[in-house]
């Protein structure tokens with residue numbers, strides 16, 4: 001007898017976390033594995049933020065916080081939205097959660113009924129589609145590809161909107177492609193949305209500060225559709241705070257209140273210490289903070305290095321990412337080839353081959369909705385990147 005619920009049986013394990021788990025297991029067995037799988041900055045959290053966390057313990061911030069987050073944290077996030085994004089979200093429109101993943105989960109749960117349609121341009125971040133499955137809604141994917149910079153057009157979106165569409169989910173800067181939507185592109189999407197007021201957008205902006213082109217653009221800046229946008233952000237990527245687990249939304253009041261109600265039944269609130277530390281992260285102006293600027297510059301240097309290295313591998317197609325810390329090259333020229341006991345027919349086969357033959361962990365493109373590609377996270381040192389690509393190149397060249 002099956003004891004587990006259908007919703008769990010239908011759900012896949014997070015592929016980013018699965019590859020990271022396997023890489024950790026191999027390392028524990030003594031294998032010299034280089035992990036370019038999980039999207040996690042290798043930097044430590046800036047000192048000023050760590051100090052705020054330590055002080056929070058000494059100041060006895062050890063009791064239940066308010067469900068949506070401390071008032072002064074939500075005030076600081078409200079100011080951050082104004083300073084960095086020119087967005088007006090009042091503190092009561094902000095809900096702080098245990099990572100942007102929980103923020104996204106709650107947004108979907110608050111908005112989507114079973115049977116509703118959720119549009120997800122592919123490639124997408126792995127968890128979007130699984131969260132939609134839990135909500136028993138229907139995912140409607142729109143394919144994009146390397147040739148069109150992996151970006152969906154306003155026209156494509158409009159063609160997929162039906163009376164049952166409830167939500168569109170996307171990230172910019174994008175995980176896994178590193179592409180950015182320009183202000184003009186977002187405006188044309190906003191012009192479609194305004195004609196369909198029953199459609200909401202979950203705009204995932206977690207990579208905001210890792211942008212190599214200049215100013216980050218939020219779709220919520222267009223006032224005429226602001227009531228349709230849920231802006232999701234957090235501190236994991238831009239502030240090297242993955243383990244602190246802090247994400248947040250800025251949303252129309254009714255949606256924020258719904259997420260707050262749900263959160264009150266799920267986690268009560270997120271960790272008090274991490275919230276206090278996040279206040280000091282929110283006070284850092286990204287145009288002035290040396291910590292943020294140095295991390296971004298380091299990512300830029302690594303991006304350029306990685307681009308050069310990947311271009312030297314025959315038969316893979318790569319475009320230059322504009323943000324985040326991923327490459328998502330096309331690798332399908334290697335499909336149909338073999339080496340020893342390995343035959344490569346898809347991105348999963350290739351990722352497993354590279355893991356066991358080259359000892360480099362990557363995430364197969366199929367996890368992000370494009371089986372022709374594979375994802376490299378380059379949030380690690382130059383030395384490891386050089387060695388990882390050397391091993392990958394060697395392993396790929398032995399495929400015949």
Ligand code: GLU
Nearest residue numbers: 014016017037038039175
């Ligand atoms: N978001 C990161 C990634 O894509 C972290 C892992 C996860 O939560 O998926 O690798």
